[in-house]
Amino acid sequence: MDRENKIRIAIYDMDKTVTRRATYNGFLMHMAWNKSPWRLLMLPVLPLGLMLYALKIWSRSQLKQFSQSLLIGRKVPRIQFARHLERHADLVLGKNVYQEAKWRIDAEKSDGYRHVIATASYRLYVEAIAAKLGFDDVIATELATDDSGHVLARIDGHNCYDEAKLDRVKAWMAEVGLERNQCHIRAYSDHVSDAPLLSFADEAFATNPHPPLERLARDKGWQILDWRDGDPAT
Template identity: 35%
Template sequence: MDGAVMGVKGEASTRVAVFDLDGTISHRDLFLVFLRQAMRRLGPARKLRTALLPLHTLRFGLRAITNAELKAAFLDAILGGRQRSTLVALATDFAARSLEREMKPAALQAMQRHRQAGDALVLASASLDLYVEPIASQLGFDAVVSTRVAWTTDDRLAGSLDGSNLRGAPKLAAVRAMLAERFPLAKSFVAYSDHESDIPLLAAASSAFAVDPTAALARAARERGWPIVDWRGAGSLPAAAIQSGLVVPG
C-alpha cells in the first residue's frame, strides 16, 4: 500500500471519522513550517539545490512539474542526506510544538466529540510521515495514513518519496485500504477537509464537511450540498489539556 499507515489501538470500529491535517485541524500547511524549523536548526544540507527551489516553485506554478516532484525537491534540498535519528528527534519536537501553536481549538473539540461518541479517529494527510505520525500519536488518533519519505540503506534521508504522494485519489485509496485492514466493520466514514484535492475523499464519505475551505472546495461543497464549517477561531489550548482528553466539546 502506498503511503505510511500507522495504527494505535488496532481495534475494529463501525464508525470512523477521517480528518485532513494541513489547513483542516492545523491553522496552516505544516510542510514548509517543518522545513523552516529544520533549516534554522540544521542549516540547508545542499545549498545549490536550495538556491534552485524558487525555480522549482515557479515551474510548479506553470504546471511543468507535479506537486509530488515539488515536494521531493524541497525535501532533497533541505533534508537530503540527514541521519534518521537526527530527523526523528527534530520531528518529535516539531509535533509537540505544533500541538501548542498550530492546532485549531474547534478542530480538537470536533475530534473530542467523535471520541465521546465512540468513533475511531483517522488522520489522513499528504504531508510527510516523518512528523505526521508523531502528531497523530500525540493527538490520540487511532490510525494515520501519510506520504512516506524514502531512506537510504545507511539510514539517511534519500531526498525522495517512498510511494505515492497522498494527494487526491491516492489519499482515498490509502484510506480505503487502511479501513479494510484496521476497521473491517466500518461501513462508511465521515470526512473533514479544507482543500479541493480531497474532493475524492469527501465524495466517498457518508458525511463530508468542508472546513475553512479553499474557494474551489467551497464551490464544490455548495454544488454537492456538503456543510461548510468555520474552525478558524483564534485561541489556543495547552498541550496537556489536549493529551489528557480535557478538550471541552463546543
C-alpha cells in the same frame, strides 16, 4: 446494519483543516535550523522549484523532493530526524492547531469514533503531531529509505493526494479488516482535491474550505465548518 451499530471512523486532512497553516514549509525550516543552519542559505533557490511547478513542468511530488533536498539533504540518518520531530510537533500544537478541531475530536472520541489523519504531508513528521492530538491511525505520504536506514529525499509510492488519498484510505481499511458497509465514515478537508474522499464518506465536512471546495460543498449538500474566525458554522 444501522448507523448505531456501525464502526465509527472520522478521517481528517491535516493542513488547513486541523492546522491553521500548511505544515510542510515549517517542518523544512525547523529541520534546517536545528540540523544544518547553513542550508538556510539555499532559500533563494526555492523559487526556481516553485516556478517549475507553476509552469506544470514539475509535479507536486517533484517540488516537495526538491525542497527537501535543499533544506534537509538528499540522504539523512533517521536518528537526525528523531531528535527534532517531537519539538516540531509541540510547536505545531502550540501555535498552529484550531482549538475547534481539538474540541471536535474529543467529542467524537466520546461517541466512539476511531480517528485517522489522511494527509499529503510526510508520515515522518505527521505521526508525532497525530499522536499528540489523539489520532489512532496515520495515512500519509511515505519517504523512501535505503538499506542503511537513511531517509531519502524521494517519495515512496504516490503522494497521498486527490484520488491517491482515497486509494490509500481503502487500502488501510482492507489492511485493518474494515468492510465499507460495516463503517460509518466522516471526512473533513479544506481542499477540493479531497472531493473523492469526501464523496466516499457518509458525512462530508468542508472544513475551512477554499472557494472551489465551498462551491462544491454547496452543490453536493455537504456540511460546511469554518473555524477560521474561531466560530464553527454549519
